[in-house]
Amino acid sequence: MNLILSAAIASIALAAAGPAAAETPKPADAFAFHFTYAPSELSTQAGAQKLLVRLESKVRAYCGSATSKSVEERRLVATCVDATMKANIGSFGSSTVAEAFQSRAAG
Numbered sequence: 001m002n003l004i005l006s007a008a009i010a011s012i013a014l015a016a017a018g019p020a021a022a023e024t025p026k027p028a029d030a031f032a033f034h035f036t037y038a039p040s041e042l043s044t045q046a047g048a049q050k051l052l053v054r055l056e057s058k059v060r061a062y063c064g065s066a067t068s069k070s071v072e073e074r075r076l077v078a079t080c081v082d083a084t085m086k087a088n089i090g091s092f093g094s095s096t097v098a099e100a101f102q103s104r105a106a107g
Contacts, residue, residue, distance in 0.1 A: 002036045005055075005088040031062055042092060048100035051092075052085075059084045 035058060041047035063080035064073075089101045 001039055002034055003088075003091050004032050005035050005059075005084070005091060033058065033062055037092075042094040042096055045096060045100055048094070048097045049104075051097060052100055052104060055088075056081065056085060 035055060037051050037054075038047075041051040059081050060077070063084065064077045069077065085101070089098055092098075
């Protein structure tokens, strides 16, 4: 299956940063990206956890890497990743994925 996920909320945080985010590789406009997954990943906690790892990796690629950046730029990347993940978890329509995401967020 293939979803088109977006990060309109996250990009607002980047736009508000002004010059501090000038080196962030993604535009301040909302972005969308394709994410492919197997339906079987939605049915088990282990599958959902693997899906979330892959999703977060892709989201980080769009939000920008947090390495070699100022403290403010790293904060903006983290905000983008967090907001994008939260905004898109419901797109899977899976309580297993939602529960796996909550357990990751809880630590």
